[in-house]
Amino acid sequence: MEKWMRPANQTGNRWVTARRVITFPRRPLVMGILNVTPDSFSDGGLYLDPDRAVARAHQIVQEGADLLDIGGESTRPGADPVPAEVELDRIGPVLERLRGTIGIPISVDTYKPEVARVALEQGAEIVNDVSGGQWEPDLWEVIVHYQAGYVLTHSRGKPKIMQELAQYTNVVEEVKEFLAAQLRHLEARGLSRDHVVCDVGFGFGKNSEHNCTLLAHLDQFSDLGRPLLVGLSRKSFLKKIAGTGSLSVCTRAAEVWAAAHGARIWRVHEVADAVCASRLLGAVAGEVPEERKTW
Numbered sequence: 001m002e003k004w005m006r007p008a009n010q011t012g013n014r015w016v017t018a019r020r021v022i023t024f025p026r027r028p029l030v031m032g033i034l035n036v037t038p039d040s041f042s043d044g045g046l047y048l049d050p051d052r053a054v055a056r057a058h059q060i061v062q063e064g065a066d067l068l069d070i071g072g073e074s075t076r077p078g079a080d081p082v083p084a085e086v087e088l089d090r091i092g093p094v095l096e097r098l099r100g101t102i103g104i105p106i107s108v109d110t111y112k113p114e115v116a117r118v119a120l121e122q123g124a125e126i127v128n129d130v131s132g133g134q135w136e137p138d139l140w141e142v143i144v145h146y147q148a149g150y151v152l153t154h155s156r157g158k159p160k161i162m163q164e165l166a167q168y169t170n171v172v173e174e175v176k177e178f179l180a181a182q183l184r185h186l187e188a189r190g191l192s193r194d195h196v197v198c199d200v201g202f203g204f205g206k207n208s209e210h211n212c213t214l215l216a217h218l219d220q221f222s223d224l225g226r227p228l229l230v231g232l233s234r235k236s237f238l239k240k241i242a243g244t245g246s247l248s249v250c251t252r253a254a255e256v257w258a259a260a261h262g263a264r265i266w267r268v269h270e271v272a273d274a275v276c277a278s279r280l281l282g283a284v285a286g287e288v289p290e291e292r293k294t295w
Contacts, residue, residue, distance in 0.1 A: 012193070012194065012225060012226050012227050013227075014194055015149055015194065015195070015197055015227060016147070016149065016192070016194045016195045017105055017125035017126050017148060017149030017195070018120055018124075018125040018126075018146045018147055018148040018149065019105070019125040020105065020125070022105065022149075024227060024264050025282060025287055026281075026282055026285040026286070026287055027259075027278045027279065027281045027282030027285060027287060028255070028258075028259045028263060028264055028265060028266050028278050028281065029066040029067060029264060029265045029266070029278070030064065030065050030066050030067070030265075030266050030268060030271060030274045030275050030278050031065065031066065031067040031068070031069050031107065031229070031265055031266065031267040031268065032060035032061075032063070032065035032067070032068050032069065032268060032269075032271040033069050033071070033233065033267060033268060033269050034047060034053060034056055034057055034060065034068060034069065034070045034071070034094075035047060035071050035074070036048060036053050036070060036071065036072050036090040036091050036094055037071065037072060037073060037074045037090065048090065050093040050094055050097065053070075053094045054094055054097050054098060057070070057094065057098055057102065058101075058102065060271050061102050061103070061104055063271040063272040063275060064271065064272070064275035064279075065104060065271050065275065066104060066105075067104055067105050067106075067107055067126070067265070068098075068102065068104055068105070068106050068107065069106075069107040069108075069109050069126075069128055069267060070091050070094060070095065070106060070107070070108055070109065070119075070124070071091070071108070071109030071110065071128075072086070072087035072088070072089075072090035072091040072109075072110070072115070073086075073087050073109075073110070074159070075109075075130045075159050075204075076159060077159055077162055077163045077203065077204075078159060078160060078163070079159040079160065080159075080160060081158065081159070081160075084112045084114040084115050087110065087112065087115050088114070088115055088118055091108065091115070091119065092118065092122070095108075095119055095122040095123060095124060096122055098123065099122055099123035100123070105125050105126055105149070106119075106123055106124045106125060106126070107124065107125075107126035107127070107128045107149070107151070108120075108124040108126070108127055108128065109128040109130070110127065110128070110129070111129050111130060111131040111135050111136050111139060112136055112139070113136055113138040113139045113141065113142045116139060116142045116143070116148075117142050117146075120142070120146045120148055124148075125148060125149055126148060126149035126150065126151065127139070127142075127143055127148050127149070127150055127151070128151040128153075128267075129150065129151060129152065129153060130153045130155055130201070130204060131153070131155060131158075132152055132153050132154055132155055132178065132179075132182055132201075133152070133182055133185070133186070134155070135158065140186065140189050140191070141189075143186075143191055143195075144189050144190045144191050147191070147195065148195065149195055149196075149197075150186070150191065150195055150196045150197075151196075151197055151198075151199055151229055152179060152182055152183065152186070152196050152197070152198050152199065153198075153199040153200075153201045153204065154175045154178050154179055154199070154200055154201040154204065155201045155204035155205050156204065156205025156206075157205055162204055162205040163205065163207070165205050166205050166206050166207045166210060168206075168210060171206065171210045171213050171214060172213060172214060172217045172220055175200050175201070175214065175221075176220065176221055176223065176224065179198050179200075179221070179224055180223075180224055183196060183198075183224065183226065193225065193226060196226055197226055197227045197228065197229050197264070197265060198221065198224055198226050198227070198228055198229070199228070199229045199230065199231060200214050200218070200221065200228070200230070201231075202214065202215070202230065202231055202232055202235055202237070203231075203235050203236065203237065207237075208236075208237035208240055211235065211237040212237065215232075215254060215257065215258065218230075218257075218258055218261040218262055218263060219261040219262045221262060222262050227264035227265065228258075228262055228263045228264055228265070229263070229264070229265040229266075229267060230255065230258045230263045230265070230266060230267065231267040232251055232254045232255055232258065232266070232267075233251055233255075233266075233267060233268045233269045233270070234247055234251060234269055235251075238250045238251055238254060248270055248273065251268075251270070252273060252274070252277050255268070255274065255277065256277060256281070259278075259281055266278070
């Protein structure tokens with residue numbers, strides 16, 4: 001458990017966003033998910049109404065999340081894309097009403113430069129890009145201009161066809177090579193590495209075997225020199241293992257494993273449960289509750 005019991009210099013211990021510097025504690029940070037969509041795989045349609053979305057955002061904060069990730073387009077495998085205007089219609093009113101009312105950093109889950117630009121103007125400070133810079137070349141220009149925090153994710157193909165492209169010779173090495181190359185390209189464009197965290201992209205162009213292999217070898221990604229974010233919450237490969245009834249338990253187990261092997265951020269639906277698990281890891285590592293927030 002030593003990997004999460006002390007900050008690891010080789011994976012970086014700070015994340016610079018458009019508005020602050022996040023210093024990582026010993027426990028994993030919890031990023032709460034707010035999907036303002038009709039078709040997300042887990043909570044589609046629950047928070048399309050801005051009033052309900054804003055209420056859920058405040059609930060996520062009250063439950064102890066360290067970050068809030070808002071998305072207006074489902075990127076589940078098989079999903080159809082939506083125009084930027086639709087995405088903005090969904091998340092814009094929520095961001096406007098949240099601005100200045102919550103203290104934790106807001107991330108916007110998008111790959112579209114128009115959406116990222118508006119969100120960053122409205123108070124978001126992180127862009128969570130499932131495309132890893134592959135789908136919209138102008139997105140990185142926006143990230144660099146605002147010097148935003150950035151989640152660099154590995155994926156293969158857009159959601160409609162990504163599972164058809166789940167073919168690898170060595171999934172760990174190929175994902176790591178992609179992330180390393182994109183980190184170099186980002187630096188060349190003007191975004192220093194301390195603005196970036198990496199995500200291996202569980203479920204994005206990967207089958208169950210690929211996902212389990214990545215989870216088993218997550219510690220190998222410490223070579224990238226950046227913190228890792230994992231999005232394991234309610235993923236289908238965990239459902240195949242646990243079934244629907246025990247999916248939450250399986251998710252927590254996978255997240256704790258990930259933390260023990262280098263993950264510094266959990267992206268989750270069930271915020272309260274994840275916060276309890278994270279606080280337990282922090283307590284075992286010797287952190288006291290007052291140290292939970294580090295910015």
